[in-house]
Amino acid sequence: MNFHHVGVVTPDLAGAAALYRSLGYEASAEVLDPIQKARIVLLSRAQGPIVELLAPSEEASPLSGWLRRIQAGAYHTCYEAPDAGGAIRRLEALGMRLVSGPVPAVAFGGRRVAFLWSPKAGLLEVLERASG
Numbered sequence: 264m265n266f267h268h269v270g271v272v273t274p275d276l277a278g279a280a281a282l283y284r285s286l287g288y289e290a291s292a293e294v295l296d297p298i299q300k301a302r303i304v305l306l307s308r309a310q311g312p313i314v315e316l317l318a319p320s321e322e323a324s325p326l327s328g329w330l331r332r333i334q335a336g337a338y339h340t341c342y343e344a345p346d347a348g349g350a351i352r353r354l355e356a357l358g359m360r361l362v363s364g365p366v367p368a369v370a371f372g373g374r375r376v377a378f379l380w381s382p383k384a385g386l387l388e389v390l391e392r393a394s395g
Contacts, residue, residue: 264342264350267390268305268313272329272338276318279335280304283314296369300324303370315341315370325363339378341388347375350389354379359387 273279280290288306295302300321306314317338319326329338344350347365355361364377368390375391 264344264389266312267341267343268315269337270315270317270339270341270388271336272317272326272333273335274318274330275335276302276304276316279316280306283316288314291370294370295320298366299368301326305370339386339388341376341390343390343392345392347377347389347391350391351377351379354387354389357381359384362386365389365391 271279276293283306284290286308288308288311291305293302293304297320299317300319301324302318302320304316306316317326319330326338342350351361351365359379359381362378362380365375366377367373368376371390372393374393377389379387379389381387
């Protein structure tokens, strides 16, 4: 698995995107992911990892609970794998617990994502590598 991005939860998607743009990042258009109940903007630049900004699209979003606890900040790390199922089994064998998925992710062109939790490492996302 290869490191892909860091997810940052924020209550102010536009404000956070503006901050990252001032640091030299280019922002994608905002997308709505109804499965994750999230509004998402992807940020990238030549030097540095991708940053995925996430804001809840509704109160029932899991992101709402994170915002209540941490206000804003790093939410998860994401690793890209050739096969989501295989990566999930590998991580479960290491003691991680599957929290959700795999499900298609709007922000990543419908590629499947899954989230796993470990009290040692926090929330980890697996992003299935695009075929072809």
